[in-house]
Amino acid sequence: MARANDEAAALIQELADLLSITGGDAFKIRAYEKAARAVAGHPDDITGLDLAGLRAIPSVGDAIAKKILDYTATGTIRQVEELRLQIPAGVRALTAIPTLGPKKALAVYEQLGISSVDELAAAIAEGRLAGLKGFGAKTEENILRGIGLMRDAGERVLVDAAAGVADEVVAALSRLPQVERCAHAGSLRRMRETIGDVDVLAASRDPRPVMEAFTALPFAAEVVAGGDKKTSIRTSTGLQVDLRVVPPESWGAALQYFTGSQAHNIRTREIAVKAGLKLSEYGLFHAGSGELVVSETEEEVYGRLGLPWIHPALREDTGEIEAALGDALPSLVTVEDLRGDLHSHTDLTDGVATLEQMADAAAARGLEYYAITDHAPDLVMQRMTDEKMLAQRDRIAALQEHYPGLVLLHGTELNIGPDGGVDWDAGFLSAFDVCVASVHSHFTQDRRDMTRRLVRACENPHVHVIGHPTARSIGRRAPVDADWDEVFRAAARTGTAMEIDSFPDRLDLPADLVRRAKRLGVVFAIDTDAHSVGHHANIRYGVGTAQRGWLTPDDVINTWPLPRLREFLQKKP
DNA sequence: GCCGTTTTCGGCCCGACTGTTTTCAGTCG
Structure with missing residues (x-):
């Protein structure tokens, strides 16, 4: 799913991480880290490069070039696979906790068998770290604070990871003949800094092949829910992607509805109710007769509510409704x-x-x-x-x-x-x-x-x-x-x-x-x-x-x- | 493991902070 350069770089970085846990030469580890950055930042796709081409990347020498060739041929690097057998993934994950590095991760793994962040939190709560060399009260406190910080970010991912997945889903579905329009919505469209799940919206009169194509995407590791209107998958990296398929004439109302935020939607629906209307993802309707008023574009939906179109980045109910009503929305930088x-x-x-x-x-x-x-x-x-x-x-x-x-x-x-x-x-x-x-x-x-x-x-x-x-x-x-x-x-x-x-x-x-x-x-x-x-x-x-x-x-x-x-x-x- | 108008061997990412280890290891930028 990611660019080959990024995947190879991630493997080389993992090699560096695993070696730092098992106690490899510090300079060698730094050489791997430097090479990983260089590969990730290299402008050309490594897939097409031979040994000489790879060695031309700064900080990549003979040994790392061969490892990259191993990756392009097999999809992995042999040394990484071998080290993974020694060090569970959860132990490497421990080093993501601030103040907890490779040495402390290895210590809790070897001496207490701890191989996940949850186990470590539990062990601290049970006082099992007491007496472990190098782990005093302050260290425990710092680890707990670090775990808290990680959990605040929760299962959410950074915006670029979500955007990468969304771009691929939208590109793949847009190629289908049944799909008239396709775009991402949700917190990603609002450009929140972290994203819980990716919302993708498609306009089609024939949802079934769209859903089938969606669940058949190469990175769809698991189908969480599957229906004609909504299907959810989990990607191989654990990110949930929700696809909603709506009739093409509902596009504007659906995009408005699924972009949110919840608070912004509540405000717009209140405005609709006061005007004797009802707003849903299928359109803006007369409350009494149920007759459709508008639904095809966001501009029409907002317009019929007496509002100018509101940029998604502003839709948080933090003053944008009032600004819109007063014709005082900012013209945002692009x-x-x-x-x-x-x-x-x-x-x-x-x-x-x-x-x-x-x-x-x-x-x-x-x-x-x-x-x-x-x-x-x-x-x-x-x-x-x-x-x-x-x-x-x-x-x-x-x-x-x-x-x-x-x-x-x-x-x-x-x-x-x-x-x-x-x-x-x-x-x-x-x-x-x-x-x-x-x-x-x-x-x-x-x-x-x-x-x-x-x-x-x-x-x-x-x-x-x-x-x-x-x-x-x-x-x-x-x-x-x-x-x-x-x-x-x-x-x-x-x-x-x-x-x-x-x-x-x-x-x-x-x-x-x-x-x-x-x-x-x-x-x-x-x-x-x-x-x-x-x-x-x-x-x-x-x-x-x-x-x-x-x-x-x-x-x-x-x-x-x-x-x-x-x-x-x-x-x- | 990488690299070279000091070097194909011997350097490289040093210094500070923190917590705990009574003399310094681990982590971080």
Whole structure:
């Protein structure tokens, strides 16, 4: 189901994980991890590559190339299969718990036979970890908190995983002659940051072959329920997909109904009732006679209720009905509105693509400007130096002549230290076109210190954008604690943009904070934070988050023409 | 396991934080 590159990368990463549990050489493990990232980020499909072609991928040598060939031939890697026999999948899953790494996972497995997150939670509750070397009270507490964080994410998946499945289902069903229209709906259409199950809607007069094709999809591992109107499957990754088939004339009403949210639907149905109407997934009807009023398009349904069409990202009953009634809905920013991207990495630091490949990708996106923002020296592991950064600037200047339609900007992603300071002095910083500054450590500072830290970063005259401001990792790391209103006021006052990082596990700022920040006069940058060519596709999720935050193009600095952006980047006195 | 205008061998992702281990291992970015 996933791209071959992603599947091979996942297997290589699993090999690294399993070796780290069984105690392999640390450098070898890192080599696998690096290769996994490189394969996932490689722009060409590995299926068509021979040994030499595979070895041409950076960080892939002879041994890993052969493992990839093993995968393309057999669908798996022999060494992974062998290690899976030694280490149950549940033990590897334990390492997904924050603060619990491979060593502790192996310890609880070998000494207590624990091989799942549930068993571990139960063992802690029963006090069975007491006395185990390396597991004190604080460690237990941290593990329980980590498990809680994972369970809050629950069975939900990140938006990109759901979107990938939905895209494949919609593409497959759309090819059927019986299907007149097909689209995804539900929380995915609203661009929620996590998705519980995927809702797909099809318009057809002949549902049975559609349902049969649906349950015959290669990744349909289990049919949960099957009928003429609704069929549910579970994919091999455990994600449930619901397919509803409706008559073509009901399309608009059904799409409105199945997009939700529940709260939004209740409001629209109330409006219908007050107007003597009844709204269902089959249409808008006269309450008394049952006569159909409208049903073919969402616009007609909303229109007959006295409302303009409401963008799916707004349908949460958080003020969109009132705004619609008052003709005050925002004209939301779209992917097409973006002229540039202000945050990206190359293989000079932790990216996997070269400067040239990233510039090509930006040009392919049709961007007018593109900032390369590799990490700065304070993130010590990235081993940045003044010399490397200056050499990159020269390379960018030389590369520019190849891109008549794309202006390459030289920037950096600074590290916001615990006290709010950043890498480099004012002199060095002032020579960058754009500086993003982000929190990468000391996530647990208390609210007062964290607020002061972020405010100070905003006040730095050379910091233009605060990158992934809450530093959260969905399902893994909680957002940092700060007085966000105070941070946003500082950002507005100092002309500092807040980033919306488009990575599906970040989506940071989150939509609710985006909305709060906008009210306080903040502007935003919707960035990919791309570390590979493929990451540019994530921009749809960043834009979705911006839409959920009610942003218009004017709120987003990278929709602005370059001269206006340059003026903004001049920033403060 | 990968890689090479220091190297085909010997480096590589270092440093800080946390909790517990009384001298440091595990985890993380």
